Amino acid sequence: MPSSRLRNELKMKQPFESCEQEAILNLLRTNDRFMNRFGRLFRQFELTPSQYNVLRILRGEGKPMPCQEIAGRMIQVVPAMTGLLDRLEKQGLVARERSSEDRRVVYIELTATAKDLLKQMDSPVMELHSQLIGHLTRTELNELSRLLEKARLSVQEDDR
Numbered sequence: 001m002p003s004s005r006l007r008n009e010l011k012m013k014q015p016f017e018s019c020e021q022e023a024i025l026n027l028l029r030t031n032d033r034f035m036n037r038f039g040r041l042f043r044q045f046e047l048t049p050s051q052y053n054v055l056r057i058l059r060g061e062g063k064p065m066p067c068q069e070i071a072g073r074m075i076q077v078v079p080a081m082t083g084l085l086d087r088l089e090k091q092g093l094v095a096r097e098r099s100s101e102d103r104r105v106v107y108i109e110l111t112a113t114a115k116d117l118l119k120q121m122d123s124p125v126m127e128l129h130s131q132l133i134g135h136l137t138r139t140e141l142n143e144l145s146r147l148l149e150k151a152r153l154s155v156q157e158d159d160r
Contacts, residue, residue: 027151034132041128045121050078051088052121055114064097064109093117 006026007016016022035049042052057073058065071081078084085108088094093114099105110118133141 027148037128037132041124044124045117046091047117050074050076050084051093054084054088054108055093055110055118058094058108058110059115059118064107066099067106067108070108088114 004016004022006022006029009029010025016025038049042049045052047055053075054070057070067081067085071078085094085096089096093111094108095111097107097109099107133144136144
């Protein structure tokens with residue numbers, strides 16, 4: 001295997017054991033860098049990436065959603081969804097309401113404060129997207145998305 005940029009970054013003395021290993025480590029390293037940058041941005045707005053994700057999901061749906069549905073749409077699995085929602089409610093960003101038909105179901109909705117916060121965040125979030133991968137062409141971005149979705153297929157089938 002030829003020398004790779006990742007091997008140099010990690011100061012590896014030996015080559016990767018396989019192309020699959022190199023690709024996954026590249027993916028993990030890239031994710032770590034991106035998450036650090038997004039984490040810094042979200043901290044400026046006193047949010048975590050998971051909290052932002054909940055707010056983004058609720059805004060996209062445009063109406064209150066059951067807690068379990070939000071959990072199923074998260075980019076990263078959050079084991080303590082109730083605690084996450086507790087913190088958002090304490091910040092005044094979401095409100096909870098029990099279903100009148102099924103008391104076990106709790107609906108979550110955005111507050112006006114959350115909607116205003118998301119509007120403030122829209123431009124900085126889009127700018128960060130551009131900073132991180134705006135140097136790729138539209139064709140490269142489409143191909144990257146296609147390959148990542150293809151790679152995720154085997155994991156999704158295993159999770160069923």
